[in-house]
Each structure stands twice: as structure tokens, then as C-alpha cells.
Amino acid sequence: MQIDLDILFTWGAIAKVYKKNETIFFEEEMANFYYQIIEGSVRMFNSNDEGKEFTQGYFSNGQSFGEPPLFIDEVYPSTAIVCQESKIIKLSKDKFLKIIDEYPQIQRKFLKTLAIRINSKAKTAKDIINQKPEFRIISFLNSIKKNSDPLQKELVPFTRQEIANFTGLRVETVIRVFSKMNECKKVDIIKHKIYY
Secondary structure (H helix, E strand, C coil): CCCCHHHHHHCCCEEEEECCCCEEECCCCECCEEEEEEECEEEEEEECCCCCEEEEEEEECCCEECCHHHHCCCECCCEEEECCCEEEEEEEHHHHHHHHHHCHHHHHHHHHHHHHHHHHHHHHHHHHHCCCHHHHHHHHHHHHCCCCCCCCCCECCCCHHHHHHHHCCCHHHHHHHHHHHHHCCCCEEECCEEEC
């Protein structure tokens, strides 16, 4: 979801530059701000006591992230870090909620955005309970390729570790599955890059 920058600045938003790997907010931290990316990218993830991470999502230019807890006075359910140097808008929760009240068209866009995310999470949960690693990986690859030509193989813009984080698999399992998928011509691996 993207709110017009002029509206955000009029309501007191500030733009901040974050360095690569800088944390924007931590899981379980109270949600007090609306964030929207001007340029750059952000990864939201959860991690367990052993340090294993599960990626909830990647967000890039023009996208907002971390909004759901703002509506229900909750904590952030995930940690958000910057993947590359990024310029991000930050607006206080109370002003964000006033914008939502003031502009019904923005409110409708947020409802649609949240519905899409809920639907996507439901599909992801269904895929995760399927114990077959290849099915999880193919489902993830299909989700990132949904607006592309299914017959044309394209470069997968994620590392094997990032795919492991998205699918809840070990990176060794991801590597092994991709090798088998390459043998079966489901993917092409050219100079260590994956094409699907």
C-alpha cells in the first residue's frame, strides 16, 4: 500500500535513511509508527531461540509494512531489517489513523492490501504444513512468479538461504531439492543462479 508522500509529509511524517542490516523495529516491540519505503527494501522475519529465521515478507519501493498491529494496539509480530541502504517514511500511529479516517479511498486500499496479505498467509500456512520440501519450494517460486509468463524461466531473485527462510526449510535441504529439480528440468541452474 502506498499513501501519497505529500499527504504523509503534510501530516508530519519524516524520511529517514537506514543503513544495510539496520533494524527498524523488533518483534514484540509496541507498534507506534507507520512505515513506507521511498527507496530500498525491508525484510520482516521471526526467529527462534536457536537463531533459525522464518521470513514473513520482503517489501520494496512504495510499499508499506508493519501496519496490522497499528489497528489493534498490538506489538509488532516480526522484526524488520533493512536489506540495503533505504529511505523510509515514518509517521506516528495516531496521525496515520487520522489519515485513514480522513481519506476513505486510502482506507479502502488498506482493506484490500490487508485482505491480500491475509489470503497470502493462509496459502503459505497451507504450503508449510505440506511436509514435502519440493512442494514448499515450488509453491514459493510460483508465488513470486505469479505475474510472469509461466512458460518463460526467469532468474529467482533470492538466495538459497533466503528461500530456506521463506519456506521453513534448512538451507541444505533447499540446495538438495534444487539439484534434483535441475536434473528433472523443473529449474535451470546456470553459474550458481536459479532460473524458474
